[in-house]
Amino acid sequence: MKTKVIIRADGGPQIGLGHLVRCSALAHMLKDDFSISFFCKEIPENLQDEFQQNGYFVVIIDHEDQFFSQISGESIVVLDGYGFDTDYQQRIKVSGARLVCIDSIHDRGFLADLIISHAPGITSDDYKAQPYTRFALGIKYALLRPSFLEQVNKTRILTKIENVFICFGGADPLNITEKVLQVISGIERFKKIIVITGTEYSSMQKLRELTSKDSRIIHRSSLNEQEMFSAIHESDIAVVPASGILLEVLSVGLPAITGYYVTDQKKPALNFSKLGLAYNIGDFRADIKDDLIGILNSLTIGKAQKMVDIQKQNLKGSTYNIRNLFMDFK
Template sequence: MKTKPKIYFRADGNARIGLGHVTRSLALADMLKDDFDCYFIIQHPLPSLKEQILMACTGIIELNNNNGLIQEASKISGFINTGEIIVLDGYNFITAYQQVFKEKDIKVVCIDDIHACHFVADIIINHAGGVTQNEYSAEDYTQFYLGVQYALLSKVFREAAKNKVINKPNNLFICLGGADPKNDTLHILKKIEQKGEQNTCFLIIGAAYLHQDSLLEFIKSTKLKVELLINLSGEKMVFYMNQCARAITSPSTISYEYLSTGGLLYLKMTADNQNDINEYFLKEKLALSFDNFVEEYSSHQLEELAKGQSSLFDGKQQKRFLDIFYDSVITIRSVGLSDSTLYFDWVNDPSTRQQSYNIDPVSLEQHNAWFNQRLTDEKSVLYVVEFNKNPIGQIRFQIENCEAKISYSVDKIYRGKGFGFWILKRGIEAIRKSTANLKIIGYVKFENIASINIFRKLGFEEVVSTEMKNSYKYLLNY
């Protein structure tokens, strides 16, 4: 892929506020990093946190906290270009902060779970279940992506959701996030000690946890079998989650991570902003309250929980988020004379010729005659689709008697990434704006599965073609 578009992430994390904002943002960066250059803007990150950030991001931009919020936003907006994207995850990034970026035509994405201010952001992401758009004050143009299907999970947990371990050992996984400012971890250990827990407790704390002395003192004196694990990688987290049929976590990102692996989850709230997730998981019977913690559970109870967990945590979040961010950077433009060579290269690509109904190579002389004729033909509409201003493919409509026949292709270096869908989508949007009351028609060979799936996804009616041999005919009216 040529030049990648840039995304800047702004979040903070420390022992006082926890690491939740950073963890969520890094999960999103991890999903986008192959197609976008991700930069993380943060105040005073811990050394271990820097290492985590650089696993998902191209670079870190460190801030000092001497400036006010608006001055900070102005400083950041000074090195972000028009049309680039900033993702904000933090409760300080209120309306006025967002507005600084909007005034410079920077696209604003907010990860938010408390809906406490008016939003001027282009996009709001909230992975809590049961939340609706009506709970937000936002602009008419703001797009919402709400619910567990947008869970902000890194790759190891998305993969774990697709490959769940059956019949886990009956051990107990305990983690209240990377910081646990109020040391609720110790309260949990004391309660499960009272309940007489007999199995191994894998206890995970993060780099920002500040209560190790009291915790170690308790572990030395307790009869519980506690294995203390500090600052684990995602791979290690999945390993220990798969050793535990039960878990106790806060209703935050860590609960999403455990539910991706599957198991009996008890929730212990450690902050007010966890309320939406807590209520939804309990209401939908995806988890239980820690207040009701018991060692024994029925097989029926586990089956019901597992059924709900599998339907929501499907591991397909990356595709959903790529579609959201592709939508912000994929554009379409009309073709000009200077695009002749580009079209010539595309039309003679071997894969393109193979899927065409005339498989013979096209000579430069033939192409030039065809291209010049199409540019002057009022019934021909030609477009180039671009990703971050890099041409990724073309789409052409030939209009006859209120019918527009589609021809499209994807540049070879952009294949296999879902761009074919966007080329058709952008082309259909453009032709609808320029020409009313058209029936759009496409023909696809039976063996071209990728194109068949695109037409189906875009809502075309599918019939076996009587005009083209071994092909489907696709129709879309508007």
């Protein structure tokens, strides 16, 4: 019988879908050797369907005791979210289960046996953990979905920079999508502008108005994994936040302009830039027009190709790295 991996994560309009997407990537890396279950208080219907089609159990819970009751000493429990404090973790540890926490903000104490953070620049010293805690830190432990993992080992040669990819998550409550689109659409040399939003995006009317005025703008909504991969793959450059979507962009091989709009993206944005993996524009909530235009106008094929080559070098081997850490628990 396969060892159970029990994943606790949520996703919706307020918190976005990043926790669920990266846990989906983790599940795929492990599914051949483990039985995968998701316990969620909030999950969009399309993601629930996708998870179930992939062979994962999905349980919708109303209160946490429904989750705790399913944990045994033979389980591996994965937590991905900001609400799982030390007391919550303690309830898992007393069961004898192994505990894995996916975290990039290190804002609380951890009782985890393993902490995973694929954001660059984070070290074990950033965490208040235990002597027994192991760490899987940096983009060599990137949690990438299958289509993107497959692309990591493929060479990409750029011949043009004409098609732009824009995505700020499924909800984008600050509507940074429109802000970036207004700038990009003012640059005539771009032939295609691909804009991705989700079902929770609330500024659809304004986006429709912009799309109706510019035939280059292609809006796509609520994409599954393969559709997202295709949208990125047909693009030549991306403007995205320093979150999970950036790692998917890097795996495909696109010069990227990144930044932050929440605190936990600020340090990763800086470190992605330091490593030569992306340009850091800073705070997306500020006036970014001049900086964005400046980066785009100065980007040559040579500079873009150098960035793509660095991306490919840094991302190799993530499935092997993650899987081995979980196999050590068996």
